[in-house]
Structure formats: C-alpha cells, structure tokens
Amino acid sequence: MFGRLTWDAIPFNQPIPLITSLVVILALGGVALWITKIKAWPYLWHEYITSTDHKRLGIMYIALALLMLVRGFADAIMMRAQQSLAIGASQGYLPPEHYNQIFSAHGTIMIFFVAMPFVIGFMNFVVPLQLGVRDVAFPTMNNVSFWLTASGALLVNLSLFLGEFARTGWLAFPPLSEKAFSPGVGVDYYLVALQISGVGTVLTAVNFVTTILKTRAPGMSYLRMPVFCWTSLASCLIMLAAFPVLTVALAELMLDRYLGFHFFTNDGGGNSMLYMNLIWVWGHPEVYILVLPAFGIYSEVAATFSGKPLFGYRSMVFATMVICIVSYCVWLHHFFTMGAGGDINAVFGIASMVIGIPTGVKIYNWLFTMYGGRVRFNVPMYYLIGFMLTFVGGGLTGVLLAIPPVDFIVHNSLFLVAHFHHVIIGGVVFALMAGYTYWFPKAFGFTLDERLGKIVFWCWFIGFHLAFMPLYVLGFWGATRRMQHISDPSWAPWLNVAFVGAAIIGLGIVLTVVQLLYSIKTRDQRRDITGDPWDGRTLEWLTLSPPPHYNFAVLPDVHGEEAYWTRKQTAIKQDQLIDEPDYQPIEMPLSTPVGVICAFFATVCGFAIIWYIWWLAILGLIGAFAVFVWYAWRDEHEHIIPVEEVRANARERRRIRMEHLHELSQST
Amino acid sequence: MTTASEAPAVGLTHQGSEDTGLGHRGPASKSIVVPYGFWLFILSDMVLFSALFASYATLVHATDGGPATNQLFDRELVAVETLALLSSSFVCGLAMIAAKRKNMQLTQVWLLLTGLTGLVFLGIELFEFGKMIGEGAGPQRSAFLSSFFTLVGCHGAHVTAGLLWLGTMMAQIWAKGFRQDIIRRLLCFSVFWHALDIIWVAIFTIVYLIGTLP
Numbered sequence: 010m011f012g013r014l015t016w017d018a019i020p021f022n023q024p025i026p027l028i029t030s031l032v033v034i035l036a037l038g039g040v041a042l043w044i045t046k047i048k049a050w051p052y053l054w055h056e057y058i059t060s061t062d063h064k065r066l067g068i069m070y071i072a073l074a075l076l077m078l079v080r081g082f083a084d085a086i087m088m089r090a091q092q093s094l095a096i097g098a099s100q101g102y103l104p105p106e107h108y109n110q111i112f113s114a115h116g117t118i119m120i121f122f123v124a125m126p127f128v129i130g131f132m133n134f135v136v137p138l139q140l141g142v143r144d145v146a147f148p149t150m151n152n153v154s155f156w157l158t159a160s161g162a163l164l165v166n167l168s169l170f171l172g173e174f175a176r177t178g179w180l181a182f183p184p185l186s187e188k189a190f191s192p193g194v195g196v197d198y199y200l201v202a203l204q205i206s207g208v209g210t211v212l213t214a215v216n217f218v219t220t221i222l223k224t225r226a227p228g229m230s231y232l233r234m235p236v237f238c239w240t241s242l243a244s245c246l247i248m249l250a251a252f253p254v255l256t257v258a259l260a261e262l263m264l265d266r267y268l269g270f271h272f273f274t275n276d277g278g279g280n281s282m283l284y285m286n287l288i289w290v291w292g293h294p295e296v297y298i299l300v301l302p303a304f305g306i307y308s309e310v311a312a313t314f315s316g317k318p319l320f321g322y323r324s325m326v327f328a329t330m331v332i333c334i335v336s337y338c339v340w341l342h343h344f345f346t347m348g349a350g351g352d353i354n355a356v357f358g359i360a361s362m363v364i365g366i367p368t369g370v371k372i373y374n375w376l377f378t379m380y381g382g383r384v385r386f387n388v389p390m391y392y393l394i395g396f397m398l399t400f401v402g403g404g405l406t407g408v409l410l411a412i413p414p415v416d417f418i419v420h421n422s423l424f425l426v427a428h429f430h431h432v433i434i435g436g437v438v439f440a441l442m443a444g445y446t447y448w449f450p451k452a453f454g455f456t457l458d459e460r461l462g463k464i465v466f467w468c469w470f471i472g473f474h475l476a477f478m479p480l481y482v483l484g485f486w487g488a489t490r491r492m493q494h495i496s497d498p499s500w501a502p503w504l505n506v507a508f509v510g511a512a513i514i515g516l517g518i519v520l521t522v523v524q525l526l527y528s529i530k531t532r533d534q535r536r537d538i539t540g541d542p543w544d545g546r547t548l549e550w551l552t553l554s555p556p557p558h559y560n561f562a563v564l565p566d567v568h569g570e571e572a573y574w575t576r577k578q579t580a581i582k583q584d585q586l587i588d589e590p591d592y593q594p595i596e597m598p599l600s601t602p603v604g605v606i607c608a609f610f611a612t613v614c615g616f617a618i619i620w621y622i623w624w625l626a627i628l629g630l631i632g633a634f635a636v637f638v639w640y641a642w643r644d645e646h647e648h649i650i651p652v653e654e655v656r657a658n659a660r661e662r663r664r665i666r667m668e669h670l671h672e673l674s675q676s677t
Numbered sequence: 678m679t680t681a682s683e684a685p686a687v688g689l690t691h692q693g694s695e696d697t698g699l700g701h702r703g704p705a706s707k708s709i710v711v712p713y714g715f716w717l718f719i720l721s722d723m724v725l726f727s728a729l730f731a732s733y734a735t736l737v738h739a740t741d742g743g744p745a746t747n748q749l750f751d752r753e754l755v756a757v758e759t760l761a762l763l764s765s766s767f768v769c770g771l772a773m774i775a776a777k778r779k780n781m782q783l784t785q786v787w788l789l790l791t792g793l794t795g796l797v798f799l800g801i802e803l804f805e806f807g808k809m810i811g812e813g814a815g816p817q818r819s820a821f822l823s824s825f826f827t828l829v830g831c832h833g834a835h836v837t838a839g840l841l842w843l844g845t846m847m848a849q850i851w852a853k854g855f856r857q858d859i860i861r862r863l864l865c866f867s868v869f870w871h872a873l874d875i876i877w878v879a880i881f882t883i884v885y886l887i888g889t890l891p
Contacts, residue, residue, distance in 0.1 A: 142704055146714055147714060211718075215714050215717045215718050215721070216714070218717055219710060219713050219714040219717060222713070223704070223705045223709060223710050223713055224704035224710060225704065226703060227703035249717060249720065249721045249724075250720075250721065250724050251724075252721070253721050253722070253724040253725035253728065254724060254725075254728045256725060257725055258728070260827075261732060261823075261827065264816075264823065264827060265823075268817070269816075269817040270816050270817060270823035270826075270827070271741070271817065271819060271820040271822075272732065272736070272820060272823050272824065272827075274820075276741075277741050277817075277818070277819050277820055277823075278736065278739030278741035278819045278820035278821065279736075279739070279820045279823075280735060280739065280820065283732060283735050283736070287728060287731070287732070290728075564703060564704075634841070638845055641845065641862075642849070642852075644853075646858070
C-alpha cells in the first residue's frame with residue numbers, strides 16, 4: 010500500500026535531522042497560525058499564490074531563494090564545523106553517512122534552489138519593466154514555473170524528515186548513484202526533485218526568450234535593451250538548450266535505478282562516463298546561466314551609481330553572446346582525467362581559457378564606466394567593487410584549472426572547491442545581494458537600511474576570503490574534497506580559519522534578516538516617493554514604486570539607448586513632463602490557481618515515485634492532466650482595468666513627478 | 678499579450694521615432710507570440726532527443742554479448758510504421774486547412790484520421806517492443822537495448838501525449854467552435870505533430886536503416 014514508506018523512514022535514532030525537522034515543522038506551523046490570526050490567507054492567495062503578475066512571482070522566487078539560502082548555509086556551517094573538529098583522533102560529530110548527505114544537499118540546494126530561483130526572480134521582476142511592457146509573454150505559465158520550482162524544493166527538504174538525502178555529491182555520479190551502491194531513497198529524492206524543478210526552468214526559459222524577443226515597448230530595438238535584458242536573454246537561451254540534457258541524464262539514471270536498465274551500470278555494457286558527459290553538457294552552461302544575469306546586474310549598478318552610460322555597451326552585448334555560445338564548448342574540462350587524450354583535452358582547455366577574454370572585456374567595461382563618473386558609494390556599488398576585486402582572482406584560478414596537466418594535480422581537491430566558490434560567491438552571490446538592495450525599493454516602495462547593508466557586505470567579503478583562501482592552500486597540499494575526517498593535524502589551523510570565515514558569512518546572513526526587519530520597521534524614514542530612488546537610467550524607474558499591476562499606464566515610447574535617462578533629462582531641461590497621453594482601459598491576465606494545483610499533483614506524484622507507491626503516482630498524473638483540461642476549458646482570460654482607474658493613478662504619478670522635477674530643475 | 682492590444686499591434690504605425698530595425702513596433706500580437714513560444718519549446722525538445730541520440734550512438738555497440746541491431750530490426754515492419762506516422766502528419770495538415778475554413782465536420786474527420794493513423798503507428802511500435810522483449814531482447818539485456826528502448830520509447834511517449842492532446846482538442850473544437858485561442862492551440866498541436874515526424878525520420882535513418890545494413 011505505501012511502498013517503501015514505513016515508520017523507519019522517520020530518523021528517530023538520529024537526533025540532528027529529527028530535531029531540525031521538528032523545529033522546521035513547528036516554525037512553519039507557527040507562521041501558518043500567525044497568517045491565520047492576522048487573516049492574511051485570502052490576501053496571500055489572491056495577490057501572491059495565484060498571481061500571474063511577474064513582479065509578485067519575482068518576489069516569491071526571491072523569498073524562496075532566501076529561505077533555501079538559510080538551509081544551504083546550515084549545511085555549509087555543519088561541514089566546516091565537522092572538518093574543524095574531526096582531526097586526528099577525533100571523529101567529529103557527524104557520522105560519514107550523514108556528512109555525505111550534507112555536502113550533497115548543500116550543493117544541490119545552493120545551485121538549484123538558491124542561485125537559480127534568485128536569478129530567475131530578478132528576471133521576473135525586472136525584465137518586463139525594463140522592456141517597458143506589462144507582463145511576460147505567458148503569465149500563467151510563469152506561475153506554473155514558480156510552483157514547480159517550489160515543489161522541487163519541498164521534496165528536497167522533505168528528505169530531512171522522511172528517509173534520507175543522496176550521499177553521492179551534488180551531481181550524483183554513477184556508478185555510486187546506481188541502485189547497487191545507493192539502494193536507499195536518497196538518490197531518488199534528488200532525481201525526482203530535480204526533474205520537477207527542471208520542467209519549471211525550461212518553461213521559464215521559453216517564457217523569457219519569447220518575452221525578450223517578441224514583446225518590447227515601441228522603439229525598444231535590440232541594441233536599446235538594457236544589458237540586464239541581454240544577459241537574461243543569453244541565460245535563458247542556455248537554459249533552453251542545456252536543461253533538456255539534464256533531464257535526459259537524470260531520466261536515464263532513473264531508468265537504471267527503477268527498471269534495471271544499463272546506461273551507467275558497471276555490468277551489461279553500461280558506460281558511466283556517458284553520464285559525466287551529459288551532466289556536464291548541462292553543468293558547465295549552468296554556470297553561465299547564473300553568472301550572465303549577475304553580470305547584467307553589475308552593469309546596471311555600474312552605470313547608475315557612476316552617473317554615466319555603461320562604457321562599451323555594444324562590446325558588452327557582444328561579449329555576453331560570445332560567452333553564451335562558447336559555454337557549450339568547454340564541458341570536458343570537468344573531467345580531463347577521463348583520459349580522452351592530449352588533443353581533446355587541449356581543445357577543451359583552450360576553449361575554457363577563451364571564455365576569459367569576453368569576461369575580461371566586461372571587467373574593463375565596468376572599470377571604464379566608473380572612470381570619470383561621479384561614483385556614489387551605495388551598497389550595490391560596494392558589491393560591484395568587491396566583485397571585481399574577488400572575481401578576477403577566481404577567474405585566474407579557473408584559467409589555471411583549464412590547463413590539463415595542472416588539473417590532473419588538483420582534480421577533485423579543495424583547490425577546486427575554493428575555485429568554484431570563488432567565482433560563484435564573488436560573481437553570483439555578490440550580484441544577487443547588489444540586485445536585492447538595488448531593486449528592493451522598486452518592489453516595496455522603500456529602500457533598505459544602508460548602514461546594515463554595508464555591514465552585511467563586509468561580512469560576505471571578509472568571510473568569503475577567510476573561508477576559501479585556506480582551501481586553496483590545502484588543495485595544493487593534496488587535500489581532497491568531501492572528507493569527513495582529516496588525518497593530518499597540520500591542516501587544523503587552515504581549517505579553523507575557514508570555519509571562522511564561514512561563521513562570519515553566517516553573521517552576514519543573520520544581519521540580512523535583521524536589515525530586512527529593521528528596514529520594514531523604519532520604512533517611513535526611507536520611502537521612495539518618486540519611484541526613482543537611485544537616479545536610474547532604465548525604464549523600471551519610470552513607474553511608481555511599487556509599480557501598479559499593469560506597470561505602465563501607456564507603454565513608453567523609447568528613444569535612444571538609455572530609455573528613461575533620455576526622457577528624464579529632457580523633462581528636467583524643459584521643466585515639464587511629456588504631454589498627458591490618451592489613457593485606455595487595460596486588459597490584464599486573471600490570477601489562477603492552476604499553477605499551485607498542478608504543483609500539488611506534481612509533488613504527490615514525485616513523492617509516490619520516490620517511495621514506490623505506484624497507485625498514488627498514477628493518481629497524481631491523472632490529477633495533473635485533469636487540471637490542464639479544466640484550465641484549457643476556461644472562457645475568461647483577462648480582466649479589464651477601467652480607464653478611470655488608470656487615469657487617476659497616472660495623474661497622481663505625474664503630480665509627484667512634477668514636484669520632484671521642479672526640485673531638480675531648481676537645483677541645476 | 679491581450680486581445681485589446683492585439684488590434685492596434687497589427688497596424689501599429691510607430692510615429693515620432695526613427696525606424697530602428699527588428700522588433701521595434703511594440704509587443705507582437707498573441708497570434709505571433711504563442712506559436713513563437715511553442716517553437717522554442719519544440720527546439721528544447723529537439724535538444725532532449727539529441728541527447729538521447731548521443732546516448733544511443735555511444736552505446737550502440739555495447740551489446741554485452743546479446744543481440745545486435747541487424748539481428749533485431751524488421752525493415753518492412755518499420756516501413757509500414759513510418760508510412761502510418763507520415764500519413765498521420767499529412768492528414769493533420771488537411772485538418773488544419775479545414776479548420777482554417779471553419780468546416781467543423783471535415784476538421785473532426787481529419788483529426789480523427791490523424792489520431793487513428795497515430796494509433797496504428799503506436800500499435801506497431803508496441804508490437805515490435807513486445808516481440809523483442811519476448812525474445813529476451815528487453816531493455817535490461819544490454820546497454821545498447823537500454824538506449825534503443827529509451828530513444829524510441831521516448832518518441833512513442835511523445836506520440837501518446839500527442840494523442841491525448843488531440844482527443845482534448847477535438848472535444849474543445851466541438852464544444853467551443855473555432856475560437857481564436859482554440860485555433861492557436863490547434864496550430865501548436867500540428868507543429869508538435871510534424872516535429873515528431875522529423876524526429877522519427879532521424880530515428881528511422883540512424884536506428885533502423887543503418888542498423889540493418891548488411
């Protein structure tokens with residue numbers, strides 16, 4: 010009846026996961042009770058859960074990412090603590106099978122459920138606003154994408170309480186991940202969760218490529234799009250072409266595990282290196298899926314806070330698209346040690362180094378954007394400068410690793426671990442924190458506290474270097490990754506420094522939460538009345554903060570490369586806004602529960618597959634199909650916002666703008 | 678994006694701004710956006726199949742002492758199977774023409790025929806699978822057979838999903854008539870159905886024709 014699911018699945022004899030999951034369940038229950046008490050469920054249901062508004066979905070993606078960041082960081086600090094404690098005679102506090110689950114969960118969660126939703130969250134929130142349109146191409150599908158991602162995250166976290174997670178590392182390499190060596194439910198949790206969230210990601214990619222290529226404001230030609238839109242386009246193109254390969258790799262592993270196929274097994278002619286190739290054909294482009302939008306965020310920040318147009322806009326676009334293409338030609342550098350031969354390794358080594366060239370172009374562009382500008386040192390600018398200082402180092406160790414003979418020496422060592430954290434924290438995380446600070450006022454109508462924001466930056470910056478520079482040293486000394494126990498006591502000081510670094514990052518994460526709560530409490534001191542708190546240059550700053558559901562009362566008419574800046578300067582010079590346009594009623598898509606219901610059935614079906622409860626899996630599939638048919642039968646697609654409402658809102662915004670404009674005109 | 682913006686978008690004259698090249702006339706209408714998005718999905722589906730083809734190409738000789746390609750495949754049977762699928766696509770094209778003329782009866786008849794020929798294809802595939810499994814050449818036998826069943830089976834699963842979609846479409850056209858959004862869906866379905874043909878042609882060539890070379 011319940012397949013493999015028995016009472017043994019609950020870890021009664023393991024205090025750490027048991028207590029953690031009880032705390033999480035109590036916390037979630039508490040939050041649910043609190044929401045019930047303040048009667049916020051209807052609001053949440055209508056305005057967020059069933060919303061098709063890209064801004065609301067963006068906020069939900071980022072909320073999910075921040076929540077998962079806490080979980081992923083808890084894994085990280087546990088690993089660092091174990092490696093600091095389990096030296097020499099001591100065995101530390103985590104048994105090997107638990108330690109292995111933790112490093113697997115850390116990688117899986119940080120990439121799939123922190124970095125991805127964070128980046129996609131920004132795309133959701135920012136791209137339609139920057140393009141000057143009212144929503145993405147497929148608003149309902151957007152909602153479905155989010156809930157499928159959330160469904161994957163839920164399943165991964167469920168493994169804490171029911172069963173176990175994979176002990177195979179974040180990419181579940183066979184043959185270790187095959188049934189013969191990993192008979193438990195851990196790998197199945199991993200596979201099913203990633204398949205479900207992967208569907209969501211492909212749908213997101215379809216949605217955003219269509220949005221960027223087919224729905225832009227009048228006059229917004231390709232070479233007038235803000236760089237963040239370009240990098241989002243590149244990132245989504247990579248998603249579109251890379252995620253299906255991940256789906257295939259994981260599906261083949263599932264067939265091996267569930268139906269006894271022989272894709273990657275040791276017997277029957279299976280070939281585990283096929284999995285390596287497939288997973289890295291997805292895995293390396295994935296790095297660029299994350300880092301290209303990050304580069305986009307830095308570009309927006311650099312231009313805005315330097316008070317200058319981005320230096321070398323066209324070269325930035327060109328560099329982005331070059332990286333987009335070359336990212337497909339480097340996957341083999343993850344396993345030079347496979348033994349493909351000198352010629353093949355040389356080709357992939359050179360291709361990997363070539364990526365450094367367009368990236369270098371970008372670094373110079375940001376530097377020259379700052380050069381001669383009136384640089385304002387707000388929090389996002391701290392992250393930009395911190396990023397440039399950090400990322401160049403991470404890039405250089407990447408070039409080192411791209412040399413096959415060097416790679417043979419440090420393959421799978423802590424040197425590698427230090428390298429990819431160097432580029433992901435220094436490149437992606439810093440950008441996400443910059444973007445979070447930069448666009449927060451647009452989303453909520455008030456800015457975040459600057460002083461706490463700067464402290465958070467220093468926590469990340471100092472914490473990162475303390476945590477990972479020692480790992481470079483240890484990697485050179487031959488320390489391999491994923492060790493539950495350290496036998497050489499001379500490594501202890503370096504591991505302790507790394508632990509201190511992780512703790513400082515932890516302080517930064519705590520202070521991020523404190524900053525959010527404090528900023529909400531004191532929001533009246535930092536209201537963003539004008540909708541343009543940073544003196545921005547792109548179209549999202551044209552509308553109110555937070556923007557109305559329909560973003561723009563009339564679609565902006567774009568002239569020149571910096572759509573909003575040009576318009577703003579003309580207005581300041583003439584001391585007047587453009588003539589009031591002829592407002593029309595606006596049709597907007599209806600909110601719909603189809604996404605959350607569909608994800609519910611996906612979760613049920615996925616859970617049933619993990620535990621071999623076949624009748625439930627079939628019920629889940631039938632349920633999902635029924636939802637689709639029910640949704641396809643709808644007759645109402647849109648609701649109309651009356652012209653009076655549009656006009657009233659727009660006039661109010663024009664009044665505020667005019668006041669602001671007078672101030673500006675007088676001051677210049 | 679919305680039906681209201683659809684009308685002006687068609688004949689939108691972008692006054693006051695110089696011509697800037699591609700896509701500068703404001704958001705495209707739904708009749709462009711929807712098929713465009715669906716094409717992108719088809720492209721990602723093609724990538725999915727290319728990964729399956731790559732797996733097949735890697736493992737085709739990994740027979741583990743079991744049967745190899747030219748001991749298993751029956752060219753005549755696959756020819757009939759191919760004929761069924763290709764004619765299904767042709768009939769689907771006829772259905773699209775009938776739908777464009779808003780001819781309910783003909784549309785339904787052609788769609789029914791599309792489904793029936795699709796079923797014939799699926800039946801032959803299942804027959805072939807059953808026969809192979811009966812001979813001890815199931816997917817668990819060797820890595821080659823694992824990759825064969827996965828590649829061809831994934832195409833078969835797509836055809837099955839297409840048939841489910843087709844049935845739903847027929848019911849929808851019947852219930853709701855030739856509404857704009859229904860026509861768009863039908864267009865997407867026909868793109869899907871033709872794309873499966875393209876993939877089948879590749880399977881026919883790479884798996885069956887090359888596999889039965891003497």
